Amino acid sequence: MSVPLPSLDQIRDAAARIAPHATLTPVMRSDALDAAVGAQLYFKCENLQRGGAFKFRGACNAVWSLTEEEAARGVVTHSSGNHGNALAMAAATRGIAAHVVVPDGAVRAKLEAIEQAGAILHRCAPTIAAREAKAAELQRATGAIMVHPYADTRVMAGQGTVVLELFQQCDGLDALVTPIGGGGLSAGCAIAAHGIRPAIAVYGAEPAGAADAAESLTRGARVDNFTPDTVCDGLRALIGESNLDALREHRVDVIAVSDEETIAAMKQLWHALKLVVEVSSATVFAAVLKQRERFAGKRVGLVLTGGNVDLDALPW
């Protein structure tokens, strides 16, 4: 599904729209991690965002972009993860209904969180086709507006607000690294970063077991059929079509990291920053460690995307 990419102005509008609801997340630093890379690292802590992930930004922008008439019909999405929860929370800020389609077998704690945020859960078989069919059915039945997790202009604009904040919090960044899953964050951030600071180098970190963005860029055509094999549950989605266009247009350099590298990086982040970050977030630090010669001496912004982990099943 191809959707228009947001402009820098639309990202700025998104920032104004979500400001009353979203958390201005802090940027953290660590001498030990700087020394490990030989660079100055600025960690943008979206694990401290509402709902524990950057996803609230995009969902909130989508919800508050609706007209009164649209909003009255509610919103719908399919996601058993951070986006479902984010949309539920965002809908609650406007007092509108949120329908979240969740596959059978999804983690119960996540579903409880989504329900607790006030959404109505709808179960379906655990396939992409079943999810999409169920969401379409709900759109027809309720008139609710679809808010896709990443193939959505409003969502990409919302995620791009991470960079507007980061640039206000630290001057003169030479490079920016975000994880790549469906590409909502990486596309929004690349657009915002180059819009403000054309010389910045933009990187994406992708699990080697879900490196469809890297492969799509290399091949020159979008991979649209693969089976992810990674512990990074937030990064298993196929890159969206428009999202891939944004990465190509902004010459985003993708660094693939193994799960072992990511898990080791996650532990280093917990240890040095004293922050709970989820495994998907750690890909950015794993990527910088892996290719440290490209970052040596630079000022590097890294987006720590979320902190929703199962403390009873840590990956090490």
Place this chain on the structure above:
Amino acid sequence: MSVPLPSLDQIRDAAARIAPHATLTPVMRSDALDAAVGAQLYFKCENLQRGGAFKFRGACNAVWSLTEEEAARGVVTHSSGNHGNALAMAAATRGIAAHVVVPDGAVRAKLEAIEQAGAILHRCAPTIAAREAKAAELQRATGAIMVHPYADTRVMAGQGTVVLELFQQCDGLDALVTPIGGGGLSAGCAIAAHGIRPAIAVYGAEPAGAADAAESLTRGARVDNFTPDTVCDGLRALIGESNLDALREHRVDVIAVSDEETIAAMKQLWHALKLVVEVSSATVFAAVLKQRERFAGKRVGLVLTGGNVDLDALPW
């Protein structure tokens, strides 16, 4: 060993002295944790302090309180934990020698951190008597100044700076809760809190298996012989004499919590705040949860003392 308690002015002097070196740690909040207690909770994040614990404040104040002539002789302490590391880091900020006496059998990772911070390690048998003898021997041999982990006026003053910051960061607190180990933090914070805001209620949280402060207060005489039995490794020390005086003078109400309650509270903190806090720190939230009726509707400051945990041996 009885030492003078610091005054509010001495705590203010300490704040000025450590300002160039210490981190102004953030205060964090969580709707979910507020709801669990029915109060407004303000978490002062000393896990984000340099070295990962509040201990840097006291050590830094002690180091920078020395005359040039004293400083040239270096500092010495006995501690295999956060205080040893903090003193090593503080000494490094002034470019002076730090001797740290560590008992045989101490955790290797902690010793490596102390050495990496630039201190000279001295091993001894794992008894209090052996530690004190070794430290006294080093004082004689090198002229180094002893900086006790908590029975030290300068250290108590440094720890009290937590409250000066907290009060600047949030107005109108009704209550303050710190953990109680040797009593450096609890004494310094009680003095600062009542000095500025006489009506504030000050609480201490103590592991039931190391509740010597509670027992000492009840009995009216300091317990000076007991065997701690708690997972809270930072709170096993016997309360200092002067530290106990401060708790009595400031009517600090001690709430004892079981290790089970503390571990459950630790997990809730990690989950809701996305912060890595050590088990000793979680006693404060466990205490507030346990006696929530005393805190209902109040604005409560809680000091999260540290974040140095062994990620391979979490207590749950």
